[in-house]
Amino acid sequence: MLKYLVILLDDTSTSFCHYDNRKSESRLMPIETLKGGIRFGMMENLMIQFVYPVDALPLEHLKAIETIDHGVIAPSGSPVSADVVVFNDWDTFLKFDYPDMGTFVLRTDSKQLCENPKYLESVLYQVTRLNIVLTDIETMNDEDFEKYDRFLDELRGIMKRLYLKGYQTQCNLITDRIVLDAMNNCNAGTESITLAPNGKFYICPGFYYDGLDAVGSLEDGLDIKNPQLYRLDHAPLCRICEAYHCKRCIWLNQKTTIEVNTPSHEQCVVAHMERNQARLLLNELQDRGIYDKKQEIKEISYLDPFDVKDEW
């Protein structure tokens, strides 16, 4: 069932996930489209997330947005007060004047991430939650995986130090899996849908920015072909997987395997490395009395469920 409507306010609205937005020319959502989107959200009882560009919006857009309860995703540098602030480069991320806590997204390629683990620690002391989003999962190779695992090892050490000092900072790569006992994926196409500045619906913003087919419009309504394909119960590998925190990114699936319900090897390996480090962190924190010993993440021997699918 749909729960969220993501509204891209401009063609230059920030990416907050794996996809890139390479559009540099502003194309503001017309005010009538914005009002139509808000109406659609109200009629369907959806929580609306507005995704902002860096430039300020006209007053009439801001007034329309204020007519409904909503969330704000904005790039660092945007004048709006955001629930989620997105960084697209390390320089800004490290120099940012963090307010008291809050939720932040760092979009980075794996190379830069693996070179900079020590810089993360100071930020993690200042935020409530940091989501780290890799922008190059689909091109990672075995060497990159090894580096990523070493990075996660360091991140585990950082998180352990934080928790032992009484902080409860969340970092999606390692702490989410600890608190989950069932799949908690992105669910674009089933729980959320995106409205683009052109008045058309897309499975997620990545589908719009990549020029993929729309799934309806404000004028004609939603029209998702084969909607079951976006559901977890129609994803043969994911539905029996235990990397509960994995985004199960439909956009990455479509890009790498041409099937929205089939993940790439790279997405699975990355998620399982994170899962395994979450398991180690949980065990270490349990030994220090921070988590209940009853909680368990089982040890597994594979990094890609495809390799063991015949045993299930």
Ligand code: SF4
């Ligand atoms: S790790 Fe792979 S199989 Fe598991 S949920 Fe993620 S994409 Fe699906």
